[in-house]
Structure formats: C-alpha cells, structure tokens
Amino acid sequence: MTDLFWPGDHLAGDLMSDEAFLAAMIAVERAWLGCLVDAGIAPADARADLSVADGDAEEIARRADVDGNPVSALVAILRDRSDPTAARWLHRGLTSQDVLDTALIICVRDVLIRVGVECAAQIRALADLAERHRGAPALARTLTQAALPATMGAKIARWLDGVLDAAEPLADLRMSLPVQVGGAVGTLAATTELAGSVDGALALGDALADELILAPTTPWHTTRSPVTRIGDALVTCCDAWGHIAADVATGSRPEVGELAEGSGGGSSTMPHKHNPVRSVLIRRAALTAGPFGATLHIASAASVDERSDGAWHAEWATLRALARRTVVAAAHMSDLVSGLRVDEARAAANLAAADGLLAEQRTMSELTGRTTLPDYTGAADRLVEATLDRARRFLEESS
Known part of the structure; x- marks a missing residue:
C-alpha cells in the first residue's frame, strides 16, 4: 500500500490492507466450513478452499454498501462460485459480525507480532545506549528550564522504561485474542x-x-473490550515512542546539540539543515493515535442491542488506521534508536553552563548537617541498573 498523505505507510506492507482483510474473512469461512464437516454436520464434499474470491476486494467493497458490511457480498460471491454442496453449507450458523470481527482479530494478530518484534529491537538498542552513556553528566530540565544535574544514562533509561511498559503486555494480548462466534x-x-x-x-x-x-x-x-484493549495497547506504544521522539527533536536543536539522528532529512530549500525526520514522523503518529483509541472507546460505549447501529461500523477503519500507523511508527523508532548519536561533551558543557543547580542540594545539606555529595545525581545509576535488569529479563523471556 502507498499513502501520499502518510509518508512511510509502505513500511506497514500488507498489514490491515483490503487484501489482508479479505483473506482473513475467507479464512474464517473456510475454517467454519471445515468445522461443520469435522463435526459430521456437513458432508465431506462440502469442504472447500474458497480461493475463488481472492482478488475481489474492489468488487466486494462496492457491494458492501448495500448491506453495510463486506461479509454479505463475500458470501454471495463464494456461493455463486463454489460447487453446490459447499455453497449450501457455507456460512451456515454464522452471522456477518462473526466473520468480520474474527477477521479483524486475525489481521490485528499480525500487527501485534510485527510491533512486538520492533519493540524488542528498540529495547536492545536503548539498553545499549543506556549502558554506553550510563554515567555521562547531563542537565535535567523541568518545564523546559534547567533543573538539576543528571546523566544521559538516566534519561535513556526512562525512555527504555516507557518502551518496556508498552512491550510487556503485547505478548499476553496476542495470546488472548478471541474468536467471535455467536450467530x-x-x-x-x-x-x-x-x-x-x-x-x-x-x-x-x-x-x-x-x-x-x-x-x-x-x-x-x-x-467491545477486546477491541478497546487492542487500541489501548497500540496507543501506549505510540505514547512511549512520542516521548522519545520529542526529547530527540529537542535535543537535536543546534543550541542544545546533545542528540542527533543517525540519518536526518534535508530541506528542499535549505541545504544546511539536518532535520530530525524520524522524530517528526513518530511524533505525528503519537499525536494522532490517542484520538483513534478514543474513537474505539466511544464506539464501545455506544454499543446498543445485539448489534450496534453505527458504533460497530466505526471501529473497522479506525482500528486499521491506528494499527498501520503504529507499525510505521514502530519501524521509524527502531531506525531512530539504532542510529541515535549522543554528544557527551556537549551535554557536559550544557550542564556546566547552567546556573543555580545546587540550590536544592544546599538546602538538603543544611537540613541534615551532612557534607554534600559531589555530583548530586542521587540514585540515578541504581535506577539505570534496575531498568537494564528489567530489559534483560524481557529479552530473555521473549527470545
């Protein structure tokens, strides 16, 4: 797929595409037909591979406008092109929501697998960065202003914690994705x-x-909690990546100069620029992911009767857009952290140039009467180690 409105969309490949969705719906119909045969309900010659509808996504999409979803059009085509026995038993016992919901879940599973792989790569790269720059002096900032001494390792470890918070639930979610069979x-x-x-x-x-x-x-x-849980997991990933991207974009400003993307982008009119393009595209995804997740929750809250009149329908394209954009952001983040450059000398210089950083330390010393410690970074190194231990456990358990 390509999307001129969303640069990088090609990185999601066929995930959540019309073709992938059609293949998943066919897989559900084929599997159900096989279950009817295996249970002795349908005759053996009712079993069929149903590949006769492959490549008909455009036709099915046009016909879906009649009944409001693509399943009816798909079933009509399958019955028309299958042998009489298969056509007779096809879709019996199912409803369109069974097929559509289960197909969505199948498509999402492939997305979660891809995002999980990208998260693991990011965790390795961030753990390496945190270890490499563990004790490098740096300036911590709060509300955009100079605050206290810290280390680059502590900053990177916080990024790593965010990615771990997003990555850890993905495996459990992937293993609990539910089938939909209700009639x-x-x-x-x-x-x-x-x-x-x-x-x-x-x-x-x-x-x-x-x-x-x-x-x-x-x-x-x-x-609809199965759908909102998926949405929440994807949004949480984008939240973590958005934090990293914002810090990198700020840190790569020439007047800060502490961070730089390994392969920044250029400008059509200003050849001197080294734009943090990966960070920009990741922030774009992070800024738009939350509203997609909110739409899924609104649709869930608007569920009514035994099949919703519009709320259910609002989920499909919303989930697809959120899923594909999350995959693209995942790929961009893996690229960003694997090539990120940290300028320790510039970070130390920025720290040395800041005024008033030890005022809090002096206050603590006056309260306790103890001699002040030399760097005032507190438990930063111990906290970095705790995060690195967490990352090691995650990588061992997921390997």
Missing part, C-alpha cells in the same frame, strides 16, 4: 440447531478458535 444475536441459536445440542454448538466455536489459533470465548458482539 445472529449472540445466542448461538442457529449453531445449536445445526449441532443438535448446546454442547455441540459450543464445541463448534471452540473448534473454530483452535483452527484459527485464537482464544475460545463466549460471544462479545456488543461487549
């Missing part, structure tokens, strides 16, 4: 009729989850 109103009524019993209907849902490598669960038609 027309989430009661499995049609499936119960097909299977001949409630136990048989529930077993079919579990079998579909196993086939698609998803978590079995009860229907969540209008309980």
Whole structure:
C-alpha cells in the first residue's frame, strides 16, 4: 500500500490492507466450513478452499454498501462460485459480525507480532545506549528550564522504561485474542440447531478458535473490550515512542546539540539543515493515535442491542488506521534508536553552563548537617541498573 498523505505507510506492507482483510474473512469461512464437516454436520464434499474470491476486494467493497458490511457480498460471491454442496453449507450458523470481527482479530494478530518484534529491537538498542552513556553528566530540565544535574544514562533509561511498559503486555494480548462466534444475536441459536445440542454448538466455536489459533470465548458482539484493549495497547506504544521522539527533536536543536539522528532529512530549500525526520514522523503518529483509541472507546460505549447501529461500523477503519500507523511508527523508532548519536561533551558543557543547580542540594545539606555529595545525581545509576535488569529479563523471556 502507498499513502501520499502518510509518508512511510509502505513500511506497514500488507498489514490491515483490503487484501489482508479479505483473506482473513475467507479464512474464517473456510475454517467454519471445515468445522461443520469435522463435526459430521456437513458432508465431506462440502469442504472447500474458497480461493475463488481472492482478488475481489474492489468488487466486494462496492457491494458492501448495500448491506453495510463486506461479509454479505463475500458470501454471495463464494456461493455463486463454489460447487453446490459447499455453497449450501457455507456460512451456515454464522452471522456477518462473526466473520468480520474474527477477521479483524486475525489481521490485528499480525500487527501485534510485527510491533512486538520492533519493540524488542528498540529495547536492545536503548539498553545499549543506556549502558554506553550510563554515567555521562547531563542537565535535567523541568518545564523546559534547567533543573538539576543528571546523566544521559538516566534519561535513556526512562525512555527504555516507557518502551518496556508498552512491550510487556503485547505478548499476553496476542495470546488472548478471541474468536467471535455467536450467530445472529449472540445466542448461538442457529449453531445449536445445526449441532443438535448446546454442547455441540459450543464445541463448534471452540473448534473454530483452535483452527484459527485464537482464544475460545463466549460471544462479545456488543461487549467491545477486546477491541478497546487492542487500541489501548497500540496507543501506549505510540505514547512511549512520542516521548522519545520529542526529547530527540529537542535535543537535536543546534543550541542544545546533545542528540542527533543517525540519518536526518534535508530541506528542499535549505541545504544546511539536518532535520530530525524520524522524530517528526513518530511524533505525528503519537499525536494522532490517542484520538483513534478514543474513537474505539466511544464506539464501545455506544454499543446498543445485539448489534450496534453505527458504533460497530466505526471501529473497522479506525482500528486499521491506528494499527498501520503504529507499525510505521514502530519501524521509524527502531531506525531512530539504532542510529541515535549522543554528544557527551556537549551535554557536559550544557550542564556546566547552567546556573543555580545546587540550590536544592544546599538546602538538603543544611537540613541534615551532612557534607554534600559531589555530583548530586542521587540514585540515578541504581535506577539505570534496575531498568537494564528489567530489559534483560524481557529479552530473555521473549527470545
């Protein structure tokens, strides 16, 4: 995919594309048909690979306008092009929401895998940077102003903590992504009729989850926490990356000069510039991710009856945009931290030039009556070590 409105979109490849979504919907229909056959409900010759609809995304998209979602159009095409036995049993017991929700979850799983890989790369790079610049003197700033002495290692460790906070839940989330099987109103009524019993209907849902490598669960038609959890995880990643990007952009200003991107961008009219383009593009994603997450929560709160009239529909494109933009930001952040340059000499010079930094230390000394310590960086080194230990554990557990 390409998107002139969102430079870097190509880095997300086919993730959450129309083609990927179509393939996932077909996979759900194929797997369900196989489950009906395996359960002895449908005859053996009803099994089909359903590849007859591959490449029909544009046609399905146009026809989706009739019923408000692409599943009806897909099922019509599949039935028209499949043999009579497969066509007869296709989609029986499912509803459009079952197919669409489960397909969305399949697409999101691929996104979470990619983001997880990028986060692991970032954690390695940031841990290396924090170790390398662990004791380098630097100026800590609060509310944009000079505050106290610190170290570059402490700053980078805070970045690392943010990425770890985002990365750690991703694996658990990926393993708990739920299948959606509920039928027309989430009661499995049609499936119960097909299977001949409630136990048989529930077993079919579990079998579909196993086939698609998803978590079995009860229907969540209008309980949209599975979607909002995904959105929250992606937004949390963008939040962490936005913090790093903002610090790098500020630190790369010529008057600060403590940080620099390994491969900055140029200007169409000012050849002297070395723009922090990765930071700019990451901040763009961070600034827009939150509203996407908010839209998913608003849609969840607006759920009504057994299938929402618009709130459900608002999720699909929102989740796709958030997911693809998160993947792009993840790739940009991996590139940024792997090539980031830290100017220790400039950081030390900025610290030396700041006035009034030891006023707090003098106050503490007067209170305690003890001799002041030489650098006034407190537990910074111990805190860096704690973060590095956390990063090592994460990388060992995820390898």
